[in-house]
Amino acid sequence: MPINRLKLAIDGRNGPKTMGAISDFQTKVCKFRKADSRVDPGGRTWMALNNDASAALWAQASSMAPDMPSRPVQDSVPVDVPRSTGLDLINDGAAMAEFFPHLKQREGVITHFYCDNKDLVTIGIGSLVDMDGTLSQRDNFGRSQCRELLNTWRVKFLESDGSIASEESVFSDWKRVRDGKVGARASANIARLRISKSSAEALARKQIAYFAKGMCRKYPYARQLHTWIQMALIDTRWNPAKRNPWGTTSLVNKMWKLLDPDRPTFDPIGAHALFVEGWKGRGTPAYQVRVAWRNERFLEGAMRMIA
Numbered sequence: 001m002p003i004n005r006l007k008l009a010i011d012g013r014n015g016p017k018t019m020g021a022i023s024d025f026q027t028k029v030c031k032f033r034k035a036d037s038r039v040d041p042g043g044r045t046w047m048a049l050n051n052d053a054s055a056a057l058w059a060q061a062s063s064m065a066p067d068m069p070s071r072p073v074q075d076s077v078p079v080d081v082p083r084s085t086g087l088d089l090i091n092d093g094a095a096m097a098e099f100f101p102h103l104k105q106r107e108g109v110i111t112h113f114y115c116d117n118k119d120l121v122t123i124g125i126g127s128l129v130d131m132d133g134t135l136s137q138r139d140n141f142g143r144s145q146c147r148e149l150l151n152t153w154r155v156k157f158l159e160s161d162g163s164i165a166s167e168e169s170v171f172s173d174w175k176r177v178r179d180g181k182v183g184a185r186a187s188a189n190i191a192r193l194r195i196s197k198s199s200a201e202a203l204a205r206k207q208i209a210y211f212a213k214g215m216c217r218k219y220p221y222a223r224q225l226h227t228w229i230q231m232a233l234i235d236t237r238w239n240p241a242k243r244n245p246w247g248t249t250s251l252v253n254k255m256w257k258l259l260d261p262d263r264p265t266f267d268p269i270g271a272h273a274l275f276v277e278g279w280k281g282r283g284t285p286a287y288q289v290r291v292a293w294r295n296e297r298f299l300e301g302a303m304r305m306i307a
Contacts, residue, residue, distance in 0.1 A: 022038070022039060022045065023036075025045070025048075025049070026045055029048055029303075030045055030048050030269055030306075048269065048299075048303070051299055051300070051303060089208065089209070089212045089227065089230055089231070089234070092227055094227070095227040095228070095230075095231055098231070098297075099208070099231045099234075099235070100201075100204070100205070102235070102293065103125055103126070103204060103235070103238070104125055104201075106126070106239075106290055107125045107126030107238075107239075108125070108126070108184060109124065109125055109197055109200050109201070110122070110123065110124060110125075110184045110200070111124070111194050111195050111196065111197060111199075111200055112173075112177075112187065112188060112191035112193060112194050112195070113129075113173055113174055113176075113177040113178075113187065113191045113193070114177060114182070114183060114184040114187035114188075114191070115177060115178070115180070115181055115182055115183060115187060116128070116183075117183075118132075119178075119181045120132070121142065121174055121177055121178050123149075123195070123200070123203075124195065124199070124200035124201075124203045124204060125200055125201065125203070125204040126204075126238060126239065127200075127203055127204065127207060129142065129145040129146070129149065129174070130142060130145070130178065138178065139175070142171065142174050142175065142178065143171050143174075145174075146167060146170045146171045146174055147167060149170070149203075150167055150170060153203050153206055155195055155199050155202075155203055156195065156196075156199060157169070157170050157173070157193040157194070157195055158193060158194050158195070158196075159192070159193065160192060165193050169193065170193060173191055173192055173193045176190055176191065176192070177190055177191050207238075208234060211234045211237045211238070212230065212234060214237075214246070215230070215233060215234065215237070215246055218246050219246065219256055219259075219260075221259070221260050221261060221262065222259075224261050225259060225268075225301065225305070226268075226300075226301030226302070226304050226305050227301065228297040228298065228300045228301030228304070229259070229268070229297070229298050229301035229302060229305075230301075231297050231301075232275070232294040232295070232297040232298035232301070233245045233246070233298075235290070235293075235294055235297075236279065236294055239287070239290070241279060241282040241283040241287060242282070243278060243279065243282065245275075245278075249278075251274055251277065251278050252278065254274055255271045255274040255275055255278065256271075258270045258271035258274070259271045261305075268301070268302035268305045268306060269299075269302050269303070269306065271298075271302065272295070272298050272299050272302045275294075275295065275298050276295050279291045279294070
């Protein structure tokens with residue numbers, strides 16, 4: 001189909017012109033190497049057609065305004081969102097203005113140790129400081145995590161009288177909550193120590209940077225990914241539902257190969273399809289709401305990388 005595209009009459013038929021329009025859309029917007037004129041439910045073309053960013057990309061490839069009605073892309077994601085590196089994500093104002101409130105909403109801001117839904121000790125904005133294992137293994141890991149909170153993350157725990165708690169006192173509080181096996185509300189009556197909300201937020205920001213560095217260390221080209229893709233991946237690492245987004249499963253490996261801009265197989269839309277597949281149906285219905293948020297951000301970033 002030439003660049004000056006013709007509007008199609010809506011007749012409910014999948015004729016040659018419709019097939020040509022789908023093929024053109026796949027080539028210009030989805031960046032297919034070989035268009036197939038198919039729109040499979042849940043597939044790459046389907047997802048792109050239902051994404052607001054596609055309207056702007058379609059318009060750029062045509063001298064006509066796009067036929068699909070859509071709100072301006074600016075209403076959903078600012079056009080000038082920078083493609084920052086993973087190491088700079090924490091300093092990306094536009095990205096953090098979206099990401100940090102999301103984390104606080106999904107995790108809460110809890111200023112004491114508590115047990116998550118798997119009875120693992122957590123603190124702040126969903127910062128896990130525990131592990132699956134035997135009681136002895138958890139004790140050893142918990143002690144090391146308490147030491148790290150104090151010495152590496154510089155978190156201050158306060159006693160009830162306002163004095164700064166010692167490492168031994170922090171670990172004792174950790175064990176007290178671990179043995180109590182209760183959630184955030186009930187653990188407020190078990191945990192004796194507190195941290196400030198600002199400390200909880202600072203800890204979360206440091207962990208975002210930590211996860212970003214880990215991602216870029218394993219996949220150096222992650223620095224070239226759009227900020228919104230990085231956000232989706234780091235949020236998944238925060239709460240992975242037993243599937244590490246930079247782990248070693250076949251699906252995850254395939255996804256990262258498609259995200260490598262130096263490979264001839266570079267295909268961020270295809271990577272998005274694998275990302276959706278990888279976490280589809282995992283966790284609770286509430287967790288799937290969070291998965292949907294990630295899927296949208298990943299796709300927004302992918303569309304901008306191929307624009």
